[in-house]
Amino acid sequence: MMNLIANILLFSMGLVTFLSLVTFAVLSLREGERRAAGLAFVLAIALSSPFFLVTLSTLQVKWIFSGTIGAIGFLGLFLFLLPIGRVERGHDLPLKRFDERDIVFARRRLIPGSPEFEAYYAMRPENRTIDDKRRALPGLLSTESLHADPNFFAAAKASFALTEAMREEVDGPVSGERMELSPDQGTSMIKGLAQYYGAVTVGICELQPYHVYSHIGRGSGTYGAPIHLDHRYAIAFTVEMDYEIMRQAPKAPVVMESARRYVQAATIGLQLGYHIRSLGYPARAHIDGNYRVIAPLVARDAGLGEIGRMGILMTPRLGPRVRLGVVTTDLPLIPDERRYDTSMLDFCRICVKCAENCPSQAIPTDDRHEIDGAIRWRINADKCFHYWNVIGTDCGICMSVCPFSHPDHCGHSLIRWAIQRSGYARRAALWLDDHFYGRKHIPRPMLDWIQKLTV
Known part of the structure; x- marks a missing residue:
């Protein structure tokens, strides 16, 4: 009987x-x-075979083997519970508002000789040299760039043109007939609609001064005008970027995918804004090229993730492989509690895979430090954008190599669950990711339908 029990136990463990x-x-x-x-x-065969083979041995060997496996299990549990990898969150709220005119995308739009051009470089002469060098490069979506491809660039331009056509629709008249909704009703409605329209995750926070740019650098309104946004709440949401296409980074399909997701985020934001205004409440969508808020900060405070080493939002399920949208409003809502996910910060601290693979060396390799009063990482946006203008795409290598970017299936979800709860699990997961997927980025071959578009 004991021999039968041992065989059943060993066979079950091997089968699992x-x-x-x-x-x-x-x-x-x-x-x-x-x-x-x-x-x-290979591991399935190698690790399960001993369980099956030992069933052919003596009862004593079976119990010794079972005891050894049990001891290994207890050791793993002990290591899982070890309090290592704890990170002090520190003060991570900016002490001042950021001027949108200083971001590389706003500086890229400046036309030499224009009043805006002259005014900006009179204010920031230190940026003139690096911006002039960048203007001499082929440029994003240029046919002269390193990864130029007419088909993919045409697809990206089509999406960007659609987003640009929507930029004047971010705000509008508010209905004079207000529907009275409780905060609970408003929150349930908005979150349900956002996900119905295609958002992966949705969060709400109270709009803070540091969420809002100080001056207009792009989009509607007068360039350089102070921004006054007195809405009470911000609705943040994510849309997923295609895993297969992002693995082709930094080639042309990546910028096509980025542009498509900007359109998707804009569409969701505009629909939410129209809907809220039709209920009698002011609302403004914030979309690519016409933001008034810093979307990653809003999304972080709405509980959707943490700002990682790349300087962008790291979500628990998809890592950085998302695009963001924001709608600000006075519709009564219930803010979500911010996730203070120090496990994500610890993982970013020990991983460094994005920084090691960054071709422009724009991502820092050191730990977080204080910048403008907030403890955080800061990428060198000028280096990053310089590389974009050389290759013609928005790169995406950092997103591709991030271990959190893997698809959201049961295997990766289990690993993410462990990462959130154990410093040892974070280190083990990183070791496994290096061995299963490699430490260095290797662009994946294009999908069949994409290969047919390649010129």
């Missing part, structure tokens, strides 16, 4: 090990990750 790893291998194949799939298949 085998099926778990085979399932992960199959999911990896579906993702196109052949290296991860192959390694998982």
Whole structure:
């Protein structure tokens, strides 16, 4: 009887090990990750075989083997619970508002000789030299750029043109007939609608002064005019960027995907804004090229993630592989509690994979430090944008290599669950990611339908 019990126990453990790893291998194949799939298949055989083979041995050997496995399990649990990798969040709220005229995208729009051009460089002469050098480069979506492709660039331009056509629709008249809604009703309605329109996650926060740019640098309104946005709440949402296409970074399909997701975020934001205004409440959508708020800060404070090493939002499910949209309003809403996810900050601190793979060396490799009163990482946006203007795309390598960017299936979700709860699990997950997926970025071959578009 004891021999039968031991055999059942060992066989069950071996079967669970085998099926778990085979399932992960199959999911990896579906993702196109052949290296991860192959390694998982090998481990499925290597780690499950001892369980099956030991059933052929004596009862004493079986119990010794089972005891050893149990001891390894307890050791793993002990390591899982070790209080390592704790990160002090520190003060991460900016002490002053940021001028939109200083961002690289606003400076890119300046036309030499224009009043805006002269006024800006009179105010910021230190940016003139680096901006002039960048203007001499081929430029984003240029046919002279390194990764130029007429088909993909045409698709990206079409999406950007659509977004630009929507920029004047971010605000509008408010209905004179107000529908009275409780904060709970308004919150449920807005979150449900946003997800119905295509958002992956939605969060709400109270609008803070540091969320809002100080002066207009792009979009509607007078360039350089002070920004006054007195809405009470901000609705932030994410849209997912395609994993397969982002793995092709920094090639031309990536900028096509970015442009498509800006359109999607803009469409969701405009629909929410129209809907809220039709209920009798003011609302403004903030879309690509016509923001009044700093979207990553709003999304962070709305509980959608943390600002990682790349300087952009890191979400728990998709990492940085998202685009953001924001709608500000006075519709009564219930703010979400911000996620103070220090596990994400610790993971970014020990990973550094994005910085190591950044071709422009724009992402810092050191720890967070105080910038304008807030403890954070800051990328060198000038270096990053310089590289974009050389290759003609918005790169995306940092998104592609981030371990959090893997698809949201059961295997990766289990690892993310462990990462959030254990410093040791974070270090183990990073080690596994390096071995299953590699430390260095290798652009994935284009999908079949994309290859047919390649010129």
